[in-house]
Amino acid sequence: MKIHIQNGRLVDPANKIDAQQDVFIDEGKVIAVGAAPAGFSAERVIDASGLVVAPGLIDLAARLREPGFEYRATLESEMEAAMAGGVTSLACPPDTDPPLDEPGLVEMLCFRALSLNCAHVYPIGALTVGLKGESITEMAELIEAGCVAFSQANTPLVDTQVLLRAMQYAATFGFRVWLQPTDPFLGKGGMAHDGEIASRLGLTGIPVEAETVALSTHLKLAAATGAKLHVTRLSSGAGLALIDQARAAGLDVTCDVAAHYLHLCDMDIGYFSPLCHLEPPLRSQRDREALRVGLAEGRINAVCSDHTPVDDDAKQMPFGESEVGATGLELLLPLTLKWAHENKVPLIQALARVTSDAAGIMGITKGGHLGVGARADVCVFDAAAERVVTRASLRSQGKNTPFLGVSLPGVMRYTLVEGRVMFENTP
Amino acid sequence: MRNPQLTRNGELQHLLTLDGLPKAILEQILDIAEPFTEVAEREVKKLPLLRGKSVFNVFFENSTRTRTTFEIAAKRLSADVINLNVATSSTTKGETLLDTVDNLCAMGADMFVVRHASSGAPYLMAEHLHATKRDHISVVNAGDGRHAHPTQGLLDMYTIRHYKKDFTNLVVAVVGDVLHSRVARSEIAALTTLGVPEVRVIGPKTLLPTGVERMGVRVFHDMHEGLKGVDVVMMLRLQNERMQGALLPSSQEYFKVWGLTPEKLARAKPDAIVLHPGPMNRGVEIDSAVADGQNAVILPQVTFGIAVRMAVMSMLAGG
Numbered sequence: 201m202k203i204h205i206q207n208g209r210l211v212d213p214a215n216k217i218d219a220q221q222d223v224f225i226d227e228g229k230v231i232a233v234g235a236a237p238a239g240f241s242a243e244r245v246i247d248a249s250g251l252v253v254a255p256g257l258i259d260l261a262a263r264l265r266e267p268g269f270e271y272r273a274t275l276e277s278e279m280e281a282a283m284a285g286g287v288t289s290l291a292c293p294p295d296t297d298p299p300l301d302e303p304g305l306v307e308m309l310c311f312r313a314l315s316l317n318c319a320h321v322y323p324i325g326a327l328t329v330g331l332k333g334e335s336i337t338e339m340a341e342l343i344e345a346g347c348v349a350f351s352q353a354n355t356p357l358v359d360t361q362v363l364l365r366a367m368q369y370a371a372t373f374g375f376r377v378w379l380q381p382t383d384p385f386l387g388k389g390g391m392a393h394d395g396e397i398a399s400r401l402g403l404t405g406i407p408v409e410a411e412t413v414a415l416s417t418h419l420k421l422a423a424a425t426g427a428k429l430h431v432t433r434l435s436s437g438a439g440l441a442l443i444d445q446a447r448a449a450g451l452d453v454t455c456d457v458a459a460h461y462l463h464l465c466d467m468d469i470g471y472f473s474p475l476c477h478l479e480p481p482l483r484s485q486r487d488r489e490a491l492r493v494g495l496a497e498g499r500i501n502a503v504c505s506d507h508t509p510v511d512d513d514a515k516q517m518p519f520g521e522s523e524v525g526a527t528g529l530e531l532l533l534p535l536t537l538k539w540a541h542e543n544k545v546p547l548i549q550a551l552a553r554v555t556s557d558a559a560g561i562m563g564i565t566k567g568g569h570l571g572v573g574a575r576a577d578v579c580v581f582d583a584a585a586e587r588v589v590t591r592a593s594l595r596s597q598g599k600n601t602p603f604l605g606v607s608l609p610g611v612m613r614y615t616l617v618e619g620r621v622m623f624e625n626t627p
Numbered sequence: 628m629r630n631p632q633l634t635r636n637g638e639l640q641h642l643l644t645l646d647g648l649p650k651a652i653l654e655q656i657l658d659i660a661e662p663f664t665e666v667a668e669r670e671v672k673k674l675p676l677l678r679g680k681s682v683f684n685v686f687f688e689n690s691t692r693t694r695t696t697f698e699i700a701a702k703r704l705s706a707d708v709i710n711l712n713v714a715t716s717s718t719t720k721g722e723t724l725l726d727t728v729d730n731l732c733a734m735g736a737d738m739f740v741v742r743h744a745s746s747g748a749p750y751l752m753a754e755h756l757h758a759t760k761r762d763h764i765s766v767v768n769a770g771d772g773r774h775a776h777p778t779q780g781l782l783d784m785y786t787i788r789h790y791k792k793d794f795t796n797l798v799v800a801v802v803g804d805v806l807h808s809r810v811a812r813s814e815i816a817a818l819t820t821l822g823v824p825e826v827r828v829i830g831p832k833t834l835l836p837t838g839v840e841r842m843g844v845r846v847f848h849d850m851h852e853g854l855k856g857v858d859v860v861m862m863l864r865l866q867n868e869r870m871q872g873a874l875l876p877s878s879q880e881y882f883k884v885w886g887l888t889p890e891k892l893a894r895a896k897p898d899a900i901v902l903h904p905g906p907m908n909r910g911v912e913i914d915s916a917v918a919d920g921q922n923a924v925i926l927p928q929v930t931f932g933i934a935v936r937m938a939v940m941s942m943l944a945g946g
Contacts, residue, residue: 399836400646402746402773402809407837471631471754472747516725516755518745520772 208248213552214569256288256577268297281596286579295353437490458506474522509598534608746772780813803863
């Protein structure tokens with residue numbers, strides 16, 4: 201289908217474009233930007249006057265809950281959420297049940313995703329069998345099956361020798377290793393950031409050192425093995441400082457932050473709100489500031505949603521017993537825009553963190569930009585409009601977000617995947 | 628943010644914590660408790676304030692003393708008391724906390740007295756009652772995880788006021804395992820709210836929570852230093868499972884360094900009072916010579932506890 205997106209403000213960070221330019225799409229690809237190609241006659245014209253036209257968002261962490269947790273969410277429900285959120289490519293962590301540690305499972309997930317014909321799904325393979333941290337997975341086979349990187353999801357790898365071997369093996373092929381730094385012992389039994397709030401509320405603390413101790417190990421082992429390390433969901437300023445140091449010493453390492461951590465801190469737990477029970481924990485105001493600044497300065501490379509749909513029953517529990525996580529696919533753009541607005545970050549730079557920079561981390565070249573020949577994954581949104589987050593407004597099966605009732609900027613109008621209009625919301 | 632334990636008019640609706648509770652309400656509870664202490668000495672130990680009301684003691688964690696004193700308090704107010712030891716019933720069958728609440732509401736509960744191993748569980752109940760428009764049902768926190776044990780904190784305040792009259796010229800030391808203690812948190816909140824000019828905590832670094840100094844206390848690790856010149860010593864119970872491991876090497880060493888002996892108590896003022904929430908571990912946190920000595924007010928605490936719980940219950944459901 202030939203589509204002409206006209207009169208919009210095209211913001212394409214990869215190609216350094218922030219200007220009023222039209223986009224022309226045919227056969228699922230961008231065929232021209234600016235002037236129409238000779239003889240182009242659109243079958244559909246999308247009027248983007250007053251709207252931003254950007255590459256479809258790339259989310260580095262979205263749990264689709266399949267296989268194994270279909271009562272929490274299904275590919276169908278979460279794909280709909282992705283479309284409503286303008287997310288056209290997403291990486292899903294291997295903490296499914298069973299974990300994504302076998303090529304067959306990965307193929308099945310890819311096949312299921314492909315048959316829905318929605319967002320592009322990029323599985324992250326398990327680094328170790330069953331995420332148990334004992335033996336390494338068939339990484340070469342898993343890559344062939346469709347994985348783009350390997351991780352332990354939220355399960356720390358206790359045995360550092362296995363970690364070293366896993367990183368060596370991944371480095372043999374140049375595969376990416378994504379690690380969420382949490383020391384299994386320092387964070388043991390913990391529920392919230394170890395600080396004044398947790399102390400007052402009597403919640404078992406997770407000290408910042410749970411992040412920095414694990415991160416130091418990861419950085420050292422990355423340097424020793426040459427593995428391409430990506431640090432996922434950084435939670436503290438001290439963690440970011442370690443990454444700065446490692447980079448200064450010459451290590452090529454990337455990192456991301458989940459969107460919630462740009463806006464919330466341990467104080468938001470308030471009177472034990474289980475919606476703020478997240479992993480890693482929401483840390484202090486000072487940490488939140490460090491993450492916001494680090495992201496603005498590009499020391500943090502990307503923002504992800506860390507989308508984790510949880511059913512109501514699992515959230516309506518005392519804080520420490522409640523399931524961790526927050527739904528996020530539909531809030532990735534609004535929370536990124538809110539941060540950009542508050543920290544006076546130009547839109548093009550903010551969008552880079554959820555498009556081109558994220559694509560670079562995932563190692564995909566067809567998405568994350570709107571240059572000629574690129575996959576026509578596009579989101580068109582009203583950056584100025586605000587919308588209140590409600591249970592009804594969320595398409596995700598998980599209604600678990602601390603932002604319920606909060607007005608956030610950025611209303612998605614259209615989402616296109618390979619030139620097909622998958623979401624449409626016109627006033 | 629709505630304060631979950633106060634009504635829109637600032638009156639007590641639930642008793643969930645002493646942290647952030649206005650001084651006027653704390654004092655009001657202590658004042659109301661005062662005449663209730665005499666009820667125990669009457670021939671007919673009953674008042675009709677809660678006649679026709681049903682109080683459900685819902686204990687998700689085992690307790691004998693607290694449950695019994697709540698039961699006595701409710702019965703002296705003429706309430707019908709139903710004891711549920713949930714630790715051995717529904718939840719082991721997989722029922723959620725809120726399902727239990729709904730079921731008990733259907734049985735006509737007017738008040739829940741709840742103990743739970745998880746910090747914040749009574750908040751979840753109060754929030755649920757509010758969300759389902761059952762604000763007329765009150766929740767009294769009888770101890771949640773490490774978070775709060777407000778009636779214990781209140782009875783301690785009652786005891787201190789009984790012996791010392793005025794809070795504003797006292798030095799009070801809280802001694803022991805503050806980290807795991809809901810009692811300590813409620814005591815510290817109440818003492819600082821009632822205007823005690825110096826609240827100290829004494830214990831090893833492994834048993835003091837991060838940022839405890841920001842709760843308005845002075846931190847000591849040495850008993851001799853920390854007890855110097857204090858008017859009130861509030862001992863905390865050390866749980867058996869914490870006596871040896873990564874937090875402490877042994878109960879013997881603990882007693883040697885932090886156990887309250889007559890020698891250490893001699894550092895306090897001569898008329899200092901010693902409190903303990905019970906049950907005591909003699910020879911671990913407290914020497915028998917102190918526990919049974921003339922400074923100890925541990926048994927009066929228990930008696931006052933009933934009056935204070937009567938005061939709380941009558942304020943919540945007696946109106």
